[in-house]
Amino acid sequence: MPVSIKDIAQAANVTPGTVSRALRDSPRVNSDTKERIQRLADEMGYTPDAQARSLVIGRTQTIGIVVTTMTDPFVGTMVQTIESAAFEQGYTVILTSSNEIPEREIEAVQMLQSRRVDGVIVTSSRVGSLYQEHLDRLRVPVVLINSLVHHTGGYTYSIGVDNHHGGYLATAHLLQRGHRCIAYVSAPADRSDNTERQRGYRDALAEAGIEADPALIVQGTGRAGGGQRALPQLLSPDPAPTAVFCYNDVTAIGLITAAREAGLSIPQDLAIVGFDDIAFAQFVHPALTTIAQPVHRLGRGAVEMVLALLSDDDRSEQTVSDAQVRGRLVVRASSGQSQPGAAGESAGAELSQRAGLKQGG
Amino acid sequence: MPVSIKDIAQAANVTPGTVSRALRDSPRVNSDTKERIQRLADEMGYTPDAQARSLVIGRTQTIGIVVTTMTDPFVGTMVQTIESAAFEQGYTVILTSSNEIPEREIEAVQMLQSRRVDGVIVTSSRVGSLYQEHLDRLRVPVVLINSLVHHTGGYTYSIGVDNHHGGYLATAHLLQRGHRCIAYVSAPADRSDNTERQRGYRDALAEAGIEADPALIVQGTGRAGGGQRALPQLLSPDPAPTAVFCYNDVTAIGLITAAREAGLSIPQDLAIVGFDDIAFAQFVHPALTTIAQPVHRLGRGAVEMVLALLSDDDRSEQTVSDAQVRGRLVVRASSGQSQPGAAGESAGAELSQRAGLKQGG
DNA sequence: TTGTAGGCGTTATCAC
DNA sequence: GTGATAACGCCTACAA
Numbered sequence: 001m002p003v004s005i006k007d008i009a010q011a012a013n014v015t016p017g018t019v020s021r022a023l024r025d026s027p028r029v030n031s032d033t034k035e036r037i038q039r040l041a042d043e044m045g046y047t048p049d050a051q052a053r054s055l056v057i058g059r060t061q062t063i064g065i066v067v068t069t070m071t072d073p074f075v076g077t078m079v080q081t082i083e084s085a086a087f088e089q090g091y092t093v094i095l096t097s098s099n100e101i102p103e104r105e106i107e108a109v110q111m112l113q114s115r116r117v118d119g120v121i122v123t124s125s126r127v128g129s130l131y132q133e134h135l136d137r138l139r140v141p142v143v144l145i146n147s148l149v150h151h152t153g154g155y156t157y158s159i160g161v162d163n164h165h166g167g168y169l170a171t172a173h174l175l176q177r178g179h180r181c182i183a184y185v186s187a188p189a190d191r192s193d194n195t196e197r198q199r200g201y202r203d204a205l206a207e208a209g210i211e212a213d214p215a216l217i218v219q220g221t222g223r224a225g226g227g228q229r230a231l232p233q234l235l236s237p238d239p240a241p242t243a244v245f246c247y248n249d250v251t252a253i254g255l256i257t258a259a260r261e262a263g264l265s266i267p268q269d270l271a272i273v274g275f276d277d278i279a280f281a282q283f284v285h286p287a288l289t290t291i292a293q294p295v296h297r298l299g300r301g302a303v304e305m306v307l308a309l310l311s312d313d314d315r316s317e318q319t320v321s322d323a324q325v326r327g328r329l330v331v332r333a334s335s336g337q338s339q340p341g342a343a344g345e346s347a348g349a350e351l352s353q354r355a356g357l358k359q360g361g
Numbered sequence: 362m363p364v365s366i367k368d369i370a371q372a373a374n375v376t377p378g379t380v381s382r383a384l385r386d387s388p389r390v391n392s393d394t395k396e397r398i399q400r401l402a403d404e405m406g407y408t409p410d411a412q413a414r415s416l417v418i419g420r421t422q423t424i425g426i427v428v429t430t431m432t433d434p435f436v437g438t439m440v441q442t443i444e445s446a447a448f449e450q451g452y453t454v455i456l457t458s459s460n461e462i463p464e465r466e467i468e469a470v471q472m473l474q475s476r477r478v479d480g481v482i483v484t485s486s487r488v489g490s491l492y493q494e495h496l497d498r499l500r501v502p503v504v505l506i507n508s509l510v511h512h513t514g515g516y517t518y519s520i521g522v523d524n525h526h527g528g529y530l531a532t533a534h535l536l537q538r539g540h541r542c543i544a545y546v547s548a549p550a551d552r553s554d555n556t557e558r559q560r561g562y563r564d565a566l567a568e569a570g571i572e573a574d575p576a577l578i579v580q581g582t583g584r585a586g587g588g589q590r591a592l593p594q595l596l597s598p599d600p601a602p603t604a605v606f607c608y609n610d611v612t613a614i615g616l617i618t619a620a621r622e623a624g625l626s627i628p629q630d631l632a633i634v635g636f637d638d639i640a641f642a643q644f645v646h647p648a649l650t651t652i653a654q655p656v657h658r659l660g661r662g663a664v665e666m667v668l669a670l671l672s673d674d675d676r677s678e679q680t681v682s683d684a685q686v687r688g689r690l691v692v693r694a695s696s697g698q699s700q701p702g703a704a705g706e707s708a709g710a711e712l713s714q715r716a717g718l719k720q721g722g
Numbered sequence: 723t724t725g726t727a728g729g730c731g732t733t734a735t736c737a738c
Numbered sequence: 739g740t741g742a743t744a745a746c747g748c749c750t751a752c753a754a
Contacts, residue, residue, distance in 0.1 A: 001419075002477075002500070004747055015725050020749060030723055045498065050475040051412045051421065052747035055730045058362075060412065065456075069441055071640065076437035080430055083458050087465075092472060095426075095456040097444050104448075111453060114411045116363075137406065139363070224644060253644050260646065279432065283585060283614045285621060285646040365731055376741050381733060391739055413731035416746045 003044045012037050064094045064112035066122040073278045075124045081299030109134045119306035141309035143302045148192035159301045159323040163193045166291040166327040167200025170245045170273045173329055175208050177336045179243035185230045187222035187247040194247055201245055216241055220251045227254025249274035249281050249290055256284055267336040277330055286333035294325050364405045373398050424667055425455045425473035427483040434639045436485045442660030470495045480667035502670035504663045509553035520662045520684040524554045527652040527688040528561025531634045534690055535604040536569045538697050544602035546591045546612050548583035555608055562606055577602055581612045588615025610635035610642050610651055617645055628697035638691055647694035655686050
């Protein structure tokens with residue numbers, strides 16, 4: 001139904017081949033006819049058929065994104081970044097979300113395969129052994145964001161935040177604030193980022209001469225509800241922890257809410273540190289101290305890696321390698337400091353200024 | 362590079378046509394050879410090429426999603442719902458975000474056109490006149506979520522929350538709580554949902570015998586920063602408002618934060634109601650009273666509309682029509698207890714004092 | 723500079 | 739039941 005190259009050819013009294021060349025601005029066509037054809041194409045409302053083109057050139061200029069759920073704001077930001085970066089490079093993004101349903105993940109990968117995506121970016125998904133196998137089958141570059149990867153000789157690479165470093169930073173910060181009894185609210189154990197953060201936590205404690213107490217490790221879910229439900233367990237050890245490092249911001253926010261409902265004041269009774277620095281972290285009360293993930297660099301980096309792998313025809317000698325970028329501690333009110341805004345980066349001061357409330361004062 | 366139908370044909374000693382039929386489980390093929398072919402396809406790791414298939418059947422089984430930014434958690438949830446619904450119906454989703462850049466929106470639509478999407482869903486985007494023109498050019502079903510549409514004879518329909526009703530509900534709730542001086546923090550004026558919500562606000566006031574005061578309409582941005590910056594303007598009128606209805610939750614959350622920074626207590630000094638009911642609405646402090654959008658129904662509804670329009674070959678007599686669903690008031694702490702405290706002029710004046718604000722420069 | 727022809731992977735319409 | 743054959747829209751040698 002849409003106007004094709006043939007229609008234009010007919011209208012311009014030339015052959016389809018000439019039209020094709022003219023539209024791709026080939027030098028092998030008379031500038032007069034070229035202009036005539038281009039004008040005609042414009043008038044007739046021609047839009048090239050990417051499918052047909054892909055079929056012959058062997059690339060779709062398309063990359064697939066695999067996520068568990070877009071509901072998590074961190075994921076949303078990540079997807080946003082990836083889409084922008086891809087679009088700027090002339091790539092279209094196909095989105096699949098598994099809703100944490102394993103079989104859906106498999107179906108999604110098969111779908112991407114039949115769409116002949118040039119590459120795949122997986123973010124915020126636990127890539128089990130089951131899963132990786134299917135990714136390898138794709139036979140296209142795959143970049144995992146924030147997931148450990150076992151190079152099985154496939155085409156799979158990874159980029160991620162340094163989770164161990166982040167966990168270390170968060171815990172060291174709490175130690176520096178004088179806390180000695182620090183808990184950790186984890187995510188499900190099969191997430192590699194979780195185990196890495198936990199390891200950073202343990203190493204920081206060890207460095208301070210503190211042995212990690214298993215009773216202080218509470219299992220969360222990576223969602224707000226997990227943080228909320230963690231509170232009772234957090235308070236049961238004797239002595240109870242004075243500070244908590246959470247797997248992520250969403251967990252921390254759930255914990256803050258539960259703590260407030262329980263009549264605890266934060267950070268006086270319980271200091272809390274999260275991970276991610278989602279937009280909402282500065283709007284909870286108290287504002288959440290957290291490890292900021294360099295979302296922008298991760299997303300852009302992932303796209304760049306895919307593209308590099310794509311142009312890299314010599315597969316044996318890769319110029320691409322796994323990347324790791326460090327997160328940064330963002331200190332806000334939830335981790336202490338009786339005077340919020342006094343030290344370091346303070347959302348409070350920033351906010352007040354932006355609200356125009358502190359002028360002259 | 363990937364194994365094609367021809368490869369299988371060769372291996373099975375049949376023609377490509379037979380393989381095609383066998384794989385699609387056509388009854389017009391011997392069950393023995395069918396099974397043999399299917400097994401062979403499996404062994405050889407065959408995956409059908411959706412592009413090639415689309416080319417001949419004339420449909421891509423693909424729908425495009427256009428959003429401004431995925432950073433907004435409400436948008437993320439919406440996209441999630443759409444993707445799930447589409448996937449269940451066997452449709453692939455192509456995602457484009459404009460980042461609010463007009464030319465990017467146009468580029469995005471052109472891209473979707475060249476991808477030959479079967480339909481388009483636009484969510485959380487202001488569909489200016491400029492924009493709609495480009496959508497019409499697509500010549501495929503377009504469903505707008507939460508945007509007014511002028512039926513220009515095109516293929517464009519809309520589904521959305523009843524914004525007028527929502528604005529009315531929110532305002533009526535505040536009135537019922539005893540507030541008489543109620544402000545509205547708006548989004549940019551070119552968003553139709555904003556004007557509708559504002560109209561509901563005005564109508565509710567009118568019904569209570571209150572004339573809308575232009576000084577109580579403060580311009581926000583639809584993002585948190587807009588809510589934060591709105592505070593000074595909100596407090597400057599005399600008497601100052603005792604309650605505020607915000608265009609959306611994100612705006613309300615920004616406002617809550619700014620108010621707290623300014624030393625106001627919510628809801629005693631200022632009651633606040635938002636719109637959307639994003640996941641975080643229940644985690645702010647105080648938890649945010651809001652109008653819950655039926656995201657699920659909107660997203661699913663949009664997909665169903667696109668699909669219905671697709672199967673509806675008789676275009677003159679459409680069975681599809683614009684849909685509107687009602688939001689629901691979710692009462693939380695930010696709008697006060699069921700027994701409102703003092704609300705009135707004196708409280709307003711007092712409030713300005715406590716905030717330490719000066720009126721007029 | 724332009725036309726011709728073959729093919730990308732698939733489906734569909736015929737024959738046989 | 740299976741095999742040719744012709745599309746779908748585009749690109750690209752190669753030929754003229």
